[in-house]
Amino acid sequence: xxxxxxxxxxxxxxxxxxxxxxxxxxxxxxxxxxxxxxxxxxxxxxxxxxxxxxxxxxxxxxxxxxxxxxxxxxxxxxxxxxxxxxxxxxxxxxxxxxxxxxxxxxxxxxxxxxxxxxxxxxxxxxxxxxxxxxxxxxxxxxxxxxxxxxxxxxxxxxxxxxxxxxxxxxxxxxxxxxxxxxxxxxxxxxxxxxxxxxxxxxxxxxxxxxxxxxxxxxxxxxxxxxxxxxxxxxxxxxxxxxxxxxxxxxxxxxxxxxxxxxxxxxxxxxxxxxxxxxxxxxxxxxxxxxxxxxxxxxxxxxxxxxxxxxxxxx
Numbered sequence: 498x499x500x501x502x503x504x505x506x507x508x509x510x511x512x513x514x515x516x517x518x519x520x521x522x523x524x525x526x527x528x529x530x531x532x533x534x535x536x537x538x539x540x541x542x543x544x545x546x547x548x549x550x551x552x553x554x555x556x557x558x559x560x561x562x563x564x565x566x567x568x569x570x571x572x573x574x575x576x577x578x579x580x581x582x583x584x585x586x587x588x589x590x591x592x593x594x595x596x597x598x599x600x601x602x603x604x605x606x607x608x609x610x611x612x613x614x615x616x617x618x619x620x621x622x623x624x625x626x627x628x629x630x631x632x633x634x635x636x637x638x639x640x641x642x643x644x645x646x647x648x649x650x651x652x653x654x655x656x657x658x659x660x661x662x663x664x665x666x667x668x669x670x671x672x673x674x675x676x677x678x679x680x681x682x683x684x685x686x687x688x689x690x691x692x693x694x695x696x697x698x699x700x701x702x703x704x705x706x707x708x709x710x711x712x713x714x715x716x717x718x719x720x721x722x723x724x725x726x727x728x729x730x731x732x733x734x735x736x737x738x739x740x741x742x743x744x745x746x747x748x749x750x751x752x753x754x755x756x757x758x759x760x761x762x763x764x765x766x767x768x769x770x771x772x773x774x775x776x777x778x779x780x781x782x783x784x785x786x787x788x789x790x791x792x793x794x795x796x797x798x799x800x801x802x803x804x805x806x807x808x809x810x811x
Contacts, residue, residue, distance in 0.1 A: 501528040502618050502643075502744060505606055506557075508737065509537030509623030510547040511580055512587070512721040516799070517622050517648075517737035519714060522555045523802035524745045529557055530617065531609040533602035535564040537623040537667050538576045539584030542566075544623070547585040549593030554713065555806075562598040562605035564627045568668035576663060579724045587720035588713045602627045607635045616643035618744065621675075622737035624664050625649065629671025632678050644681045648740040650770030651687035652755070652786060661768030662687050665759060669768045673759040676770075682784050684757065685739040686770065689750065689787040693739050694732035697722070699796050706800070708807030714799075738799065743787060746798055751789035754782035 504527050508514035521527050532552055534545040545563040552561060567573055580586065598605055606627060610617045619642065621628050628645060631638070649664035649672065657663040665672045676682065695718055704715035722733040743750055755772040772786065 501526055503528045503530050503613050503615055504618045504620050505530055505609060506532045507535060507602070507606070507619060507621045507623065507627050508548070509535050509539070509544040510551050510585055511538040511544070511623070511737070512585060512717045513735045513737040514538070514622045515547070515551045515585060515717060516714060516735050517620070517741045518551055518557065519555055519710065520738050520741045520799065520802045521620065522557050523805040526745050529559045530613065531559050531605055532557060532561045533564060533605060533627055535602065535623040535627050536566050536568070536573050537664065538580045540566065540573070540575065543584040545597065546593065547583070549595045549597070550590040552595045553591050553593045555710065560598050560605055560609070561595050562600055562602045564602035568624060568626050569629060569670045574667045581720065588716035590713070603630045603634060606631050607638060610638050610641050613641065616641050618644040618646060620740055620744070621645060621647045622740055624667035625671040625675050626668045629668065629674040632674050639678065639680060642680055644683065645675060646683045646685070646740045646743050647675070648685045648690065648737045650684050650757070652770065652772045652788070653688055655769065656687055658768065660760070660766040662770070665770055666768030669759050669761045673761050676757055676759050676783060679783070683740070683743050684770070684784050684786045685736070685743060686786060689790050690736035690739050691734050692790050692792060693735055693795055694730070694792060695735050695796060695799070696732040699732070703800055703803050706804050706807060710806035711803040714803050735799070739787065739790065742795060742798060746794070749791040749794040749798070750787050752785050752787050755784050755786050756780040756782050757784040757786065
């Protein structure tokens with residue numbers, strides 16, 4: 498890379514969203530143009546408050562706007578059993594100094610993309626409600642969207658139902674719009690993110706860096722691991738950070754290109770991301786699907802990002 502990639506961070510913080518945003522802010526290769534919230538891990542009020550607190554903590558100086566409470570179709574689904582009552586339980590965070598713009602998330606996305614001199618990459622680490630609505634309402638902006646890097650889906654299985662991953666299940670109709678958009682799409686699904694495990698000894702490596710951001714990141718990992726340890730995981734899968742790593746360190750990832758469709762109906766498979774492994778659809782690939790990761794290099798990337806905040810304060 499020879500210049501910074503302009504990005505919009507769209508998420509539902511969420512411990513792994515917060516760590517993804519930490520990674521993005523620390524990268525010399527990314528320029529954060531705006532942040533937006535979406536309903537997912539918790540209600541839109543809670544994810545918006547968390548987003549503003551995370552932006553304040555990390556020093557992300559960018560416009561912020563709030564998404565809608567409901568998905569494009571159906572009722573909201575939340576994950577308080579994993580992220581806690583606030584959606585970001587664990588360490589104390591500063592009160593937000595970032596105020597929400599008087600426009601909604603989709604309007605801020607559209608305004609930001611239209612004003613950018615270069616095509617913009619969207620990093621979507623929550624349900625795809627905002628991104629799907631953007632593509633429906635502002636189709637003329639598609640040429641100015643360089644790439645959409647999402648955390649969501651899974652080629653082999655789900656994590657909220659046997660077939661569906663949480664972010665896609667929350668709003669399959671929005672995901673369907675995104676996967677059918679014809680835009681460059683990278684999918685950090687469960688196939689890779691469940692391999693992006695951060696072990697307790699990695700928590701301590703990050704905590705030992707000693708700067709305030711590193712300590713908070715370690716405490717986020719402590720809380721996030723509580724649930725995952727209870728279901729037998731050896732570490733905390735930091736799903737959302739993989740969607741950022743795909744932009745700044747693609748060489749640590751392995752990918753395969755597939756034509757992927759989103760199931761929007763059905764009693765058992767709603768929200769599934771169905772990949773055409775054998776070319777039955779006779780459609781060209783629409784998704785750069787990540788399937789493996791160099792875990793040690795990923796940990797190094799997170800630790801280097803956390804260390805950057807200490808250097809910034811020197």
